[in-house]
Amino acid sequence: MRTLSVSLAALTLAAFASTGHAQNLAITNARILTAGPAGEIANGTILVVGGKITAVAGADKALSIASGIPVIDAKGATVTPGLVATNTLLGAVEVRSLGDDLTVDNPDIGASFDVQYALNPDSTLIPVARLAGITRAIVTPIPARGGGGGEHADDGGEAEQYTAGGGGDSKSHALFAGQAAVIHLADGPDILVKPKVGMVVPFGDGGAKVAGGARGAEIVALKAAFRDVRDYMRDKAAYDRAGVRDLALSKADLEALIPVIQGRMPIIASAHKVSDIRAVLKFAREEGVKLILSGAEEGWMAAREIAAAGVPVLTDPLSDRPESFELLASTLENAARLQAAGVMVAIEGSGGAHRVREMRYNAGNAVAYGMPYSAALAAVTINPARIFGVSDTIGSIEAGKDADLVIWTGDPLEPLSQATAVYIKGVSQPMTSRQTELRDRYKTLNGPYPAAYPK
């Protein structure tokens, strides 16, 4: 338990006058699931000044709250950090069948594709996700897929395939699908938090597809690409001189891969089958690149190896069907087994877009299938923050971090619980979405005027 010393002198208005929308508030009488070193605080107070958490304390420590700071009495309700969703399409898709801004089929723009330039803060999907307690997300390019089991299981894609024979197969044919970014889900004109947090690379069936049809060809192609990047780094001027052998990648792609080669940007490797996971681990070891595994449905079979390599995993814990020959050993216990072996696991929301709100239920299901509760909570908060290098500012309720907070009517992993308040950087967010507006418009039918007239 951290000892807290709150300097009230710091709580002067001058200190946060320049922070614009940033807010001050105190939440009292809360059951706080900090997802940090303090663990669970049965009855505590959170103090927020200038959008930052300045103090968190249990009932045994009295926090003095400066006058003028709004106090929210949680009356025993549960407070968690805002949830962090990985592998999402948030801000880059509206109606799924109309496409997205995360799939590129351009021979010159693969690794250099960067999602940060086309994020839509006004997306209809953002408030829907926010009402489920999601305050931050990683927006990720969509890699090429083989058959079934992609990390962006096309929202409603399966149903679509069933109902119209169309498949949600990614249009990407790139060895490198592009670079992911961290966003926040607050109301406002700019949702970008941190760009260039990872480079998406498909492996397995998807990787084979972009390399001409065979898995082995992809590893060869990747190694050749990395050699090219190293050559390019050694003598950039040579690239522009005639007579230099052709490099496989465009200049933009070569540039984009430099941080990967230097170990500063992780590869987000989509891999499902255990043999592919092992191939990715070996490749990363040989090339000295930083790795995040995405999917990893058969990861439990190599859990110790993944843990020993210090490689984190982003996964949908509900994958348990032999949906393809890459997923024969997928099981609802995968997330729990990985976590038990010491792997850092981040749990995804279903499909990462329209159904991303199910992330908390996915974490609950992981608990039902063997994951300790605190680990499942970490898997939707602090773990994704750590994996993407933003745990200094988000992911847990600790002094010094951004005040991303959610107040719940009960256990946040239970469907019968609802979020009653969501704060992002201390700013209270609207608790409505286009869906709640539709609900309220049609809650009573047959009024004297059509529903289209404002009630």
Added chain:
Amino acid sequence: MRRVWTAVALIAATALGGCATAAAPTKKPTGESAKARPLAKGLDAANNGDPYASTYRPLPSRPTALVGASVFTGTGGLIENGTVLMREGKVEAVGAGLAAPAGYELVDARGKYVTPGLIDTHSHLGVYPSPAVPAHSDGNELTDPNTAGVWAEHSVWPQDPGFNLARSGGVTTIMVLPGSGNLIGGRSVTLRNVPARTTQDMKYPGAPYGLKMACGENPKRVYGGRTRAPSTRMGNVAGYRTAWINAADYGRKWDDYRAKADRGEKADPPKRDLQLDTLVGVLKGEILVENHCYRADEMIQMIGVAQEFGYKITAFHHASEAYKVADILAKNDICTATWANWWGSKLEAWDGIEANAALVHAAGGCAIIKSDDPDVIQRLNQEAAEALAAGRAGGLTISEAEAMTWITANPAKALGLTDTGALEPGKRADVVLWDKNPFSIYARAERVYLDGAIAYDRKDPRYQPKSDFELGQGANR
């Protein structure tokens, strides 16, 4: 109301290996029956019998008493400290504080929950099985906008591992439908969720057939993309109307033939047509219409088509905008089979809301939560919980016991089943024992009974069937 057709004569045809259905009561043909030539079964639309009849046989069971549970009846009730007695495959008694009679296997269910076996009214298990490879893509006969002549059961692969996963989620009865790429996709089939070598071994005895119809984007996209009809929503509706006109004409020809043959007059039988047979089955009220339709305005158009040709729509499926016309659906006694979470996959699903089922229920309608998905079918109880919570968040007062009807009694109604979906004496003993309240995310089915027999037991590997496909593959996941 089923109309019984009279046989001209009993045909000595080779039996197809199915149990014969109860023979229709035959009345003596008037006139000179000698003149009436018996038609071969396969050519006689009216006396085709049941050529792919169910060969389902319940698993072995013994009298069992589940004692001390919180019992959701499926019809809106919750009995605390409840006992469920099962005998000879049937629910024998349900009540608070009943003791287990002598000779019954006693299951201590204190602190646990009991529900009817869950029923999924919209699944493609077996016709889009796992693994989802092109060789397994058997759910959409995308060769004509009207394929009423295809039967989903002829595509079902009983070895789909999805059946076992669904059962471990408490699902005991499943309607498997063709896809919605066509205006009229074909017949659905209702299955008992037991491991089986043949589809006939899974067929629900006596269950009526359903007919899959589809509104909206899918048919017009599939066929418009081939520059043929339909390519618009108005083209869709013209397609349905044309189909019913043809069906009525065909039905009349058979009626005329039958009447003449019954009088002993010479008559040429019409050529049997599988597509029109099925549609006539709908017009006669024997086949239930299961209509895929997202938008409110389109659902009302479909009601118009049904009224124009004199058939009933049993349920709208997906029905993302049912909440906008919940009153009209209730008045027309049409069920709404929907999800909580799915929306936005395409424009017609753009207005889908979590509270849809709850609003349908609150308007006095028949709300159903279904899957249309091999993953969601494993967690229908959670989907129902999400729908319930969304309704409550919208200010509706709905109990858990009422919400349980969305995955039990209401689906039974929409499938035309009177013998499952509720814990009432005389019903099939399709029962799930849950370790926790099924509206909790942490709840898991401990045991699943079909016809009073243990079909799944979470703690006993002897009752955890694996399909052939899973044998020797998947590392005993």
